[in-house]
Structures are given as structure tokens and as C-alpha cells.
Amino acid sequence: MIVAEQKPLAEIDKLIGEAKKILVVGCGGCVTVCLAGGEKEVGILAAALRIKRKKEGNPLETVEVTLTRQCDPEYVQQLEKYVTDDVDLILSLACGVGVQYLAERYNKWVVPALNTKFAGGSIQHGVWEERCGLCGECILYKTGGICPIIRCSKSILNGPCGGSQNGRCEVNKDTPCAWQLIYDRMKALGKLDLLLEIQPPKDWSYARDGGPRKVVREDVMIE
């Protein structure tokens, strides 16, 4: 899933500025699962903002809505009845995709309440970790199911580099060396010979360059 994290309250307050009435919009997708932008977080954030402004003698009106998903036009449409003339801005608790979908659909100032962090999962209650670099051309079959693109701090395809010591990455002693993990797994699976092959340079044209990437499935397109 997409893992996100709420911005500090002071920063969100600054983004809202002098707005009197705001729509606080949550998302029922990934950010609900990672406890950053679901219905519950919408309620808590809206209350915190109201209290702060009330204390300052500048009360804020909030309207709280949580959509099933903000990355889907069908659900984004459901927000229409709340987007009234007196709404000064929309505060989105979705990932960067949801924020953009709202901005595309509504003629209002839309600001993000979250920092979108990465594609990952939970490793223990309250801790999420990155797993996928979204590089567009999966090579996990070459590396025993461990991604060096995002888990190695230098994205090395022929690792490990000389900074791997005691299973840890030189950049941060709390980070396991991805290539040590790959080595251990390949060894355990009897596939060390695969690591002796020189992996050629990666084709980054599938990755982040060249404007937004698109997936087209003609078989499911209508018309």
C-alpha cells in the first residue's frame, strides 16, 4: 500500500491560513490502513484545528467527509454536495494521488495534510517500512524476492558494496544491508550462482522519468 504520515499540526495550520470554513476529506484506502488519513484521523485532525483556532479567538468551521477512495473519480464525485461556495479550502488526508484528484475535480484551493512516504507495509504495530521502488520493471525474480532498488541505499544491482558490515548498511546501522539479505536468501535457496552473473544497467525509462506513466488495458476499456 501507499504509506503516508500526517504533517505536523503547526504546518497544516499554516497551510489553512485564514480560511474560515474548510472541508476535511479522508480516504478509505491505504491511508486508512496505515492510520494516517481515514475517518478517525479526519475527526481528530479537524477537532485539533478547531480547538487551536478557538483558543486564538478565530474559530474555524470544519466539514468532515471520508470518501471510499480519493483516487477514483466515481468516489471523488460524491464530494460535490459538500463543496459549497462558502468553503474556503479543501484539506485532503489522502496520499498525493487523492490530493490531485480533488484539485482536478473541484475549483477550490486544495492542500495536503499528509506527506506521502512510500509503497510498503507494516512490519510491527505502528511501524511501516518501504518495500517497493515502483521502478516499473520488476527484477525481484533475480534477487530472491528482496528489492535492491529501494532497499539498498545506492540501488546497486551487483552488490553488496564495501560498506556492508555485520549485515548492516553503512548509511544507517538500523538498516539491514539489502545485499546481505539477498545473499543469505540465495544461499539458503541454493541459487548463489545467479549472483555471479553481472546484471546489466537498468532501463530507467520504465521508472520516474518522462512525465506520468500510464497503464492502458484495452480489454477493460468502455468503448
Added chain:
Amino acid sequence: MTLKTTSKLERLLSEGHFIVSGEVGPPKHSSPEGVIKHATTLKDYVDAMNLTDNQTAIVRMSSIAAAVHVLQAGGEPIIQMTVRDRNRIALQSDLLGAYSLGIRNVLCLSGDHQSFGNHPNSKNVHDIDSIQLIQAVKNMRDEKKFLCGEEIKAHEPRFFIGAAANPFADPFEFRVLRLEKKINAGADFIQTQAIFDMERFERWMEMVRERGLHKRAAIIAGVMPLKSARAAKYMQQSVAGMIVPDSIVERMEKASDPKAEGVAICVEQIKHLRTIEGVAGVHIMAVMWEEIIPTIVQEAGLYPRPA
């Protein structure tokens, strides 16, 4: 034996000389004075000198520019080239430029992570890795092709290709296999991480010999003279990919003249390294202490150097 390049380093290795190389750190400013001074001092004591490429991710004069000053001072430069700051387009462009300026040796590296340097907020590149860079430099030379496969129609750059090896990193049993990958990719010479744990280095060399790698590439052993006990402790505790045995730290602590002791340890190491089968030379990394290199070379009995 026909030589692949016009590198002096390659020629001396092919003639069977025990090589001595040194290291010069380019300055954090734009005056060439220091580089020229070091190159002038060192040129008769080392066969080649490395110019580091923004080492520890701190902005310094480019290794290629510094290498030109070394050339003009009469030295043989080895440019270090990391894949941290440049993509495949810039790397190949700089290789063409470096060769056009008379540089004949390149050491291909990953590069220290930017978080260690003075621009920790920068974005790293890592378009290709060090092994892929070795392969690219070799293909430019031997296949006359750019990395994309396009032909280099004339004046291909013909570099003598170096790579690094760290016998002190993990997983230990894979280090030699990764060295083999580098040699398969095209490395002609190898410079190792600074050696303090001689026992581990010897075990590593044993594995190198078992696989015959010392016959396919020149293994140049890295040494680093210590200036103080504090420096020894720092290396031991804070530098990833280094192993400094307690015995060395203790020797430095007990010494009445730590600098002289550091030189003595380094000279002992060099003398010992010369006896290890498959070690083709030593690389002296006297960080911020380049002026000590002539003393070490002389005391190790490696002076004068071959022409």
C-alpha cells in the same frame, strides 16, 4: 605481452615491478597549488597517484581537473570515478574528456553515500553501479561502443581500468566472488581498502589465489599510515567497512611518538605485503598527510621507483 593502453601503470605492472601508488585529495577550493605541490613531491616516490572523486561526498575540485594538474607536474594520475553524482551520459562524457586531457587510468567506484558529506540533502544518481561502470569503460575501449551499443567511430578512450575491493566488508565469503565479478566485467587492477587486519587479508588473498584472480588482475594492497591513537580508534569504531585490530590501537596508544609509530606500522605492513603471493603492489592512503609518503616508500625499501 601487448599492452591494452598507454598507461604507465599498466606498463610497469607488465614489467613485473612491485607497484607503489599514492592518493591525493583535491582541495575544497579552486587553487591547484596544493595538488601541484603534492604531485611534485610524490612523483618520484609513487608510480601513480589517485585523485579522489568528492570523497565522503564532500564537494572538492573535480578529480579530472586535479589529474590534469598532476600530469602537468609530471605525475601519473588515476582518476577515481564514482557513480553517485553522474548518470551514464555524464560518466561517458567525462571519460572522453579525461582521455582527451591525457588521463589513462580510472578507478571505478560506487562512491560514499551523500548522507556522510556536506550536502546531505542532495539527490544521488546511481543510474549504473560500479561493476556496470567497469563494463562500460571496457566496452568503450575493447568493443569501441558506448554503453547504449552505439559505435564509437574513432578515438575510443583506452583506459587502464581499476576497481576497489574490500576484504573487510561482509559477507566475507562473497567478497572474493564479487571481486571476480569486477574482473569479469573488465577490471585490470584492484586497489583494496586499507588493511589493518592482516590475518583476514591473508585469508582473502588465499581465496583470491584459489580462484586465480591475481593472475587476471593486479591486486594492489591498500595501506594507511596512522597519525595518532585517536585516528586509529576512529577508524576502528566509526568507519564502516574497516577492521582495525586492538593490537594496532594499543601500539599507537603506547607510542611516545605516535606519528613515527604510525609510519613504522605502515612500513612493516608493506614489507609483509611484499611477501604475499599475488600482491602486485601497495596503495598508500595518507589522508591529509600526503607529505609522509616519501618517507614510507624509502623506509619500505621501495625507492627509487622504476622509470
